[in-house]
Amino acid sequence: MTADLAPGKSERPNGPRRPRKNATHSSTSLRSIARAYVGRVRGGELGALPAVLGLIVLCAFFSVLRPVFLSDLNFANLLTQGAGSIAIAMGLVFVLLLGEIDLSAGYASGVCAAVLAILLTDHGWPWYGAVGAAILTGTVIGLLLGGLVAKVGIPSFVVTLAAFLGFQGIVLMLLKEGTNISIQDDTILAVANNNLSPALGWVLLALSVAGYAAIQLRRNRNRARRGLTTAPPALLAIRIGSLAVLGAAAVQVLNQERSRNIIVDSLKGVPIVVPVIVVLLVVSTFVLQRTSFGLHFYAVGGNAEAARRAGINVAGIRIAAFVICSSLAAVGGIIAASRGNSVDPNTGGSNVLLLAVGAAVIGGTSLFGGRGRAVDAVLGGMVVAVIQNGMGLMGYSSGVKYAVTGSVLLVAAGVDALSRRRSALR
């Protein structure tokens, strides 16, 4: 394709002037892909680069200062610590893509967690009923917020700031002025506290890698057959290989015995939240990258007027973003309830929202709309979790942790603003 439309201009005096239509099913070379990537980074499109580099630097830093940071137990802790805010951050990506914000996502997760706890503990609902009701609560919250933003036209900042306070009050009312409700349901508790059996961990990894490879190879073959540019085999091998290697390393580490006292109970395997997050990631990525519904989030975030003239239902997309955000916040609330073994007025409160917004932005989602991916929430969420976890190990107080996390968010937002200016200057 690139070749088909290459300029027949002065910069290529000897180049073919006619389009070489379908004559060469060139697979773009690895070199040119690397060059294009460097060009994009220079042009201000940093993508996942800051988050990945940050993750490497932070991990190196903490493991030198506190070797226990690298322990099997701590690695598992990191994942379960980060899972709740990763789910909320993934929902926020949809809202941020439109250039909107949802400041109430944290307390929305609290409301949904409270609904879950009350139905489970006070009313004896089965876990699936309570989970369904909690997620439905999130959906209704999203409909309300999205309607106020898209139909009434109140800025999302104001709508969700009001909801931030309102939901905090609703949690207090639901929990009868601050009592906490403990959760006894085994299934819900298992989400953040139990692990897959080591064998199941390997099986799921093998299935994921095989599935990923199949999709990539099929897509490439399909494009080659139609004479379109394809990714070079080396790039495919790198992608699939790194997923396999990193996944295998993680499963291997997580399958080690990490119980301090094996006689009392054994603790090994991939935490159940990990496949939960992976499913959310795969579904969100599919929706955003492979469906026209997902593409319309980018269109509305990039140029709402153009989207409107193209016949896209802009208000509908806005409402959908808030619905998805609040529904994923509900999932985050369920994970938090599981991890805490209970729900109290602080569930979803204090720094939960800041961490989730931070996760999305650190991961590379723009606050200005039009740029972001579901995986940003995971990468950024891991950065945030590493900071929280590492600083905890170093014995810093919550105060310091908050201040540092806040600063990291500001730095990420600064990088976002600067890279946007840079691409505008081109």
Add this chain to the structure above:
Amino acid sequence: MTATATPIVQLRGIDKSFGPVQVLHDVSFDIRPGEVTALVGDNGAGKSTLVKCIGGIHPIDGGAYLFEDEQVHVHSPRDAAALGVEIVYQDLALCDNLDIVQNMFLGREKRRGLVLDDATMEEMAAKTLDGLSVRTVTSIRQQVASLSGGQRQTVAIAKAVLWNSKVVILDEPTAALGVAQTAQVLELVRRLADNGIAVVLISHNMNDVFAVSDRIAALYLGRMAAQVKASDVTYSQVVELITSGRSGDLGLATANGVTL
């Protein structure tokens, strides 16, 4: 140019008011396939308004809209698109954060079941750009943000012809372009007409108008002063039509808008 084709779009006696202000008075306008019809007129003459009526953005108050000799009612951009009428607006309305293919198919994506059919869209986009002999973009998977003004204009035009459109209307496509890029876009406009499309070009630049158009329609204060063959008039006659609504025996006879 060629033997006169029958008009594909015929407007007869179009009136259009915004509240108390009547912007179009009894306008008749023909658009012919295979020809470039230039629509000229001073600022505020009603060119954009007329075009938006054709494109279904503004409803018309009175008069007839005939498409292929049949009266049609166009109430929305979708109705116009269904007839094969596409408009390239002056502000282009492209999404900077999407690539060329995504922009060309925006709102009308090809799908296979649930999934975007990227391969088909890429093929169609490449074929369209090829058909327009566009070879100035390096990759059709390039973000629109990285394109020059002329390339963006080209993408907007390609987006309009992608759908086998029969009528393509361009509102001041060269207003913001440099000399070389203007020439490129004009060449493209000419090629569209040569491919049998009915093209309307709005422009304030008489050089551009005479360079590519077969017919010239001059609006004066919301009235159609004259619609003539470009070869039958001179430069200064067109300027006169634009500035005073008449030139010799061409144009509006009296202030109440009765043409000779």
